Amino acid sequence: MAASCLIDETSSQPTISDDDLIKLAKEELNEIPEKRAEDVNTLRKRIQKHPGLNIRTDDAYLLKFLRASAFDQDAAYTLLLKYFELKADEKNKQLFTDLRSAAVKHVVESGVVGLLPHRDKQGRRVLVLRPGKLDPSQFGPPDIFKASFMLIIKLAEDEETQIRGCVVLYDMKDMGFGQMTHISPFYAKRSVMLFQDSVPVRFKYIHVVNEPAVFDYLLALAKPFMSQQTVDKMLVHGHRLEE
Structure with a gap:
């Protein structure tokens, strides 16, 4: 994109x-x-x-x-x-400052956040997050949040997506403690809010693939902020990508 x-x-x-x-x-x-x-x-x-x-x-x-x-x-x-x-919210000021495409270009180009070029079989757009591609020495959670937010808001402008909804694909390949240590409860909560009752987009499912050993830790960090409805939308596939 x-x-x-x-x-x-x-x-x-x-x-x-x-x-x-x-x-x-x-x-x-x-x-x-x-x-x-x-x-x-x-x-x-x-x-x-x-x-x-x-x-x-x-x-x-x-x-x-x-x-x-x-x-x-x-x-x-x-x-x-x-x-x-x-x-x-004043606590979120850093996350909503400088919302320009140029300010998150490096995040999109890194492959950490993006959109699949095609819709799924139900005609829904697919938002992809690949946290394993994060190099913490280059950028961190604030930039990922901004890029995710901006992509979601872009999706919300499309009438077909408003009606069909969209799905989230978390590809956890190569994610390890090097990335995990940069995710605080603050950013875990804000990230959950993006996909749960805070933006005008209907998220139908959250697919998780290639989850590593640290996935349980990540889920434990995010789950206190997740509604049961969000938990029910999450499908963990392991390495069975054909699902």
Whole structure:
């Protein structure tokens, strides 16, 4: 992926027109085309009543939160607040400073974070993380978080992905204690938040392959921050890549 196109949160109008996508959106997301404008407006009015919540309220922006929440107004509103709070939290300031493609180009080029060029059999985009490729002398968890966040937000702009969702592939090949020692509970928690109720993307599954001996330690570090729903989405395959 070219680093120059990692992120673009500019306003655009929703333009879904594919019959299969419309059907899928209705079946999985409870999205009714005739009610879409009304649903977006309901969420917009609720946001406008929230003091201090200074965010975009255009149709395209709000629609992705509704789709990520299966058009549940309360869930969409809560997701939007969590997304806003994640970015506004002073403790996370370092993670949301200098969100430019050029600032994380080295992470993408290293292969630690990226997107597969093709969709899976269900038409979902695949976000790939390869922590074993991390050279701690070159960069660390903050840069990985930034690159992951920017890719996820880019995914959230795509209407087909909003509807079909996406999957995460953790390829743990070559990961050892050299990388593990740089992952603190702080970064473990923030990383979990990226895939759990804090960004407007529907993560269908989290596949883990080639897990090393340190995987149990890594899971023990992250699991206290994981909901049962996230745990249920995690599928550990070992070296059986044909699965």
